[in-house]
Amino acid sequence: MFHLQSLELLHWDYCQRLTLPLDGSIITVAGPNGSGKTTLLDAMRTLLGLDCSGGRNYKTYARHANADSAWLRATVDNRPRNRQSSNRPFARCLLYSDVVTLVCRIDRNGGDWVRRYLMVEGDVSIEQLIERQDKDWLGIDNWRKRLEGAGLSRAIAKVLALEQGQTDRLCEYSPKELLKLVFDVFGDQDVLDRYDEARNHQRQLTQEVEAAERELSHGKAQRAELEIRVNSYRQYELKCQERETLATEVVPVLSSHETRRVLASKLRELHRQRLQSQEDRRQHAQVKAELLQRLQDQTDAATRVEELEAQVRTARRLQEEARDAERPVEALVKRADELQGLAVVEGDADKLTTRIAELSEHKQKLATQWQRLKDQRDDAQRAYDALKGQRQAPPPPEVARFTRTLTEAGIAHHLIADIIEISDEKWRAAAEGVLRGSRWVVVLAKPSHEAQAMALAEKERFRHYIVADAEDAPAQPDPDSLLAVLKFSAAAPRWLLRQLANIRRVASTEAGVKLGGEWITPEAYHRDNRGGRSVWVDPGQHQFGAAAIAGRRQSIEARLAQLDEEMTRLVRDQAFFDRQLQDARQAAKGFTAAAELAERAAEFHEAREQLPTLKQARVQAGERWQQAEALLKHAVVAQTNAQHAYKQAQERLAHLESRSAQHDRDWQIRFDDLMAQALMSREVKLQLPRRWREPARITEMQAKYGNVTQARLRAEAVDRELNEGQWETDPTVLEQLTLMNANVLRQEDELNQRKASNAAAAIAVDNARARYTDVLKVTVRRYRKNIIELGHLAGVEVNAELPHLDGDDIGLRQAELKVHFNFDGKGSIGLNDGEASGGQQVIKSLILLVGLMKDDESTGGFVFIDEPFAHLDVRNIQLVGHFLRSTRAQYVLTTPITHNVEVFEPADVTLVTAKKPKGARWAPPIGVLQRRPPAEVL
Incomplete structure (x- = not known):
């Protein structure tokens, strides 16, 4: 990786224009808070295509200068970092000079700002760079790619963008994140790219396979849906055919067949009725002969009744004559008995008086009984009269009175x-x-x-x-x-x-x-x-009910008849006792019953002798009358039966004659109607095709549908199903299903091909993974060697556990790089277990950071560390400074001027910033303190 040699700022924040030397291993930027230390680091970050700190961006700094453009220019060392190698950091960018100029140009574009980048060989000034054409300038993405080619990877870029006071952030990485960072820095990019390409290719193929499977499943679902629609269409066609067959063939044929069968049955029945009419004519002759016999029987019965009626009249007359002859004789005998009873007591005055009193008392009792019966009869008669014109029995008086009360109350x-x-x-x-x-x-x-x-x-x-x-x-x-x-x-x-x-x-x-x-x-x-x-x-x-009135009337009528009979008997008894009472009273006056008995002795004697004979004659006459009445009654019954039999014979004969005539008329009407129907049925039959009328075809129809009624019901059901059901009526579904079958077969072939490609890609991924795993193992071992060596330089015992790298993606994703530190022999501590002090956290992060830049083949690299000595004591500052001097990286450090002077001890170049005076447009120039080499000091 390259080193920074100088930095030039033009219209950056409140800097008008200044050039700063950076040709040193450790560059310290010192100044009070708010004097622009972080602004200087953000300028370097912007020049390198990194994000600014604290949520700031390059537009903020460019806007503060209030100019149309801002420039950031740096010269970097492009010499090989290893004497045994001739590779230059910017060789991939085709830049082979020892010095390379990096430029960031920020221009105002309307109300916004746009940045562009350029790298050229040699130390080229801003005035010369202004003349470069627009096509030579690069955007941020291309700029970052070129810097990555020069060694500024994205992983190092993230480390360079650490915020103020976050120097120990690297030791807060998890083992898994640290392993990934190490490989991003040290790993063979080609191997990683090939592995990623193979894995992405396999993932893409897997997605294509899954998409093909989904497409195939969708195609099969569509095919299944089309099959359902085709089945529905075929069922629709079958039902349409069945409806047409039923309407044009089955129903007419079965109707004609059943009509002719019914007509044949009716003709046979008509023939049987014709034969039955002959039997009715034979019965007519028999009933006519029977009627003549019944007429003779009726005449004989009438003659017999007339004879017996004459006998009854004669017997009744004789019985009445015998009764008339018996009555006066019976009265004489009864008078004799009364006189004899009176004669017994008439000689004794006391007995006669007693007799008169008894008869008077008995007469009074009979009168009382008669009056009681009369009162009962009057009550019954009034009850009977009350029922006249009534449809319902009247209620009792208290009930009638209460119902009137309710009615008057409106209830x-x-x-x-x-x-x-x-x-x-x-x-x-x-x-x-x-x-x-x-x-x-x-x-x-x-x-x-x-x-x-x-x-x-x-x-x-x-x-x-x-x-x-x-x-x-x-x-x-x-x-x-x-x-x-x-x-x-x-x-x-x-x-x-x-x-x-x-x-x-x-x-x-x-x-x-x-x-x-x-x-x-x-x-x-x-x-x-x-x-x-x-x-x-x-x-x-x-x-x-109304029947209760009739029942009451009948009951009262029976009661009245009973009372009338009892009152008649009492009247007779009253007359009898009245005569005896009169005789007894006359006897008391001197009249004697014995004298009358003596005077009429012969009359009474003759009466007593004649009475049995006359009574016997009356009885015999009565018996003969009763016998005649019984014979007459039987004769009348026989006459009634004969009349009834004659009447029944007449009615039966009339019924037979009427039925025979009606039968003949009905038979002729039905015969004519059946013949007309037969002719019409024959015409209908002849209109049907011959093959429909074949017995085998008719038998087949009957086996399937039963009869014409069931066939009509089936036709109605089929028509209802076609009208109310959901059917597929589009005939193109057959072609759609054929096309879909071909499409599904094509999709299956494509799926098989993709599966085969996926299997081949899986093999390629396995091979790339194996290569990736090998490179990863070498990288981890190299990084482990680097941090152990850096630990020796810092006086810290460092140990790293090599991860277990399996041959699959899951193992690689779960792999971790666990690093342990031992300060001053106090025991092992992890990356971020909370046991290290502030200075130890900084040293841990610097070891991990510098280990990423340490390369046996290519040395160099630089790090921005904003206030690494914040919150550290003197001892920890010395430890951190000693460690920084012992490494071969380039550091740009910031520190406030309030820190201990020990922070300046390791610095090769010290840049001193100052706050912008109030009201001034530009900030004061940055002071530069550069340490002389030891030879120059001597």
Whole structure:
């Protein structure tokens, strides 16, 4: 690497123009803070294409001078650094003179600044360089490349750009970063370039393989998608073909075939009907003969009835005559018995008085009984009259009164008795018995009226329930429940509906016991969870439905008939006892029953003798009348049966005649219609192609579709699928799939070729890696030798662990260069373990830094170190100075003038800066102190 010999600044920051000698191993720039020491270092950095320190840049310094251009010029040593070698630092730039001039020109370009670079042989002034053409000037990138060729690598450039007070930054590198820096400085660039080229080539090929694989995967995905579309298109074609086949062939053929088969079946059925009509004509003759016989039987039965009616009239007349003959005789006998009973007591006044009293008392009892029965009959008659014109049994007075109260209060309601109709009279007794206690329950139309209604019920002392929680009866209750035989016209209490739904209807108590649970029989025997009991209600008390009125009427009519019979009997008994009472009273007045018995003894005797005969005659006449009545009844039944049989025969004959005529008309109509259909079907059949009508083809269609109905359904389904489904209808997908198959095959071939190239590149990378590893091992060993030698010069024991370099990229990326230092025999310390002092940190970094520049073949190089002695004591300053003198590198150091004078001891050239006076445009000139060589001092 080259050394700096001089530096010239023109319009740089506040320097007007000055030239500084740098021909020395150690150049110290001293001055107070803010006097321009870092400005001088930034000028060198800008000239070498490096970044300025502290976030500054060259534009800031050029702008301070307030000129159109600024110049930085340096002369450098281009002589070979090793006597055994003739290589010059700038030989690659075709510069072979011992001195090379490096120039940076910064020009104002509008509102911005632009820098350009130039290197020429010899010591060329700025005035001469101004005349150089623009094409000779270089940009920053080309400038850096040329300086790299002269030995100023990017790694050293980073070290040269260390900030103020950061001299120990190099020892803060990690082992891995230090190894990379060493190889960047010492490594064979060609080997590194070849390895990087091979690795980049393989990476590129790998990326190409991956891209080809992705492209192939994408192509296969597109091919799969096209295959799906092709399958969809083929299915679409098949369904279109099926729809066309169904519409043009299958449905017409199967329809024609089934139509002709149905017509043949109907013709056979018509023939059977024709044969059946002949059987009907035979039945017509038989029924006609039977009708004549039934007419004769009816005539004979009518004659028999007339004869028996005459016999009944005769027998009834004889029975009435015998009864008329018996009655006066029976009355005489009864009178004789009464007189005999009176004769017994008429001689005894006490007995007669007792007899009269008993008869009077008995007569009074009969009168009382008659009056009681009369009152009962009047009540029944009034109840019967009250039911006239009524469709429903009236409620009790207290219920009617309370419902009127609710109506007057504006409370809508209805009674249970008003909304239930019993649909099956067989179960009326059961329903009436179960509902008896709930018939006068009041159901409110609006639940909001509940409080008001209950207040009125409390006032009226209404004993029946007021219900607001009601609902409609279910539309389809359990058919075996009692609820099933009830019809509701309005809402009913929920508890009542549940009760009726839980009661099962059974035929008998035995069936109910077997069934278990809650049940009821038609005779109203009810069993619940408490046990069984009869809930039968007298029909006169039935309440629900219009049939309840009829039941009540029948019950009252039966009661009236019973009362009339009992009252008739009492009237007869009253007449009997009245006669006895009159006779007894007459006997008390002197009339004697014995005298009448004596006077009428012969009459009474004759009556007693005639009465058995007359009674026997009446009985016999009655028996003959009853026998005649029985025979007449049988005869009437026989006549009725004969009339009914004759009427049935007539109806059957008329039905046969009507059916035969209708059958003949229908048969002819159907025959004509079937023949017309057959002709039309034949024409349709002949219009179909012959191959469609072949039996084998029809059998195939039937095996696939069944019948014409299923074929039509299939056609509708196919049409619906085509209209509603997602189908591929573009026929070009077939060609697209063919092209895509060819494209996928091409991509597979390209992928195979790239894989083969990648495999070859992997071999080349392995070879380049092996070469790189060999160079890296040599480089590390050389650097290890350099820092150990530099450690001896500084009086520090330095040791470096050679990294383990494997033959793969992972091992190379993980390789580290661990360096240990031993100061004054106090033990080994690492790069940045926090155990070294400030001076030791500086020495560690300088050893590592100078080790990068130490080359057995080519010596030289320079380092910018901004304030390396900051925060160091006298002893550490001496150690650092001694180390700097012992190396062969060129150093440009900065230090404030407040430091110990020891900092100037190792310097060959000392540049002294001063602050710019206030109000002055340019800074004062920089003082130069140059140490004489030892021979000159002597």
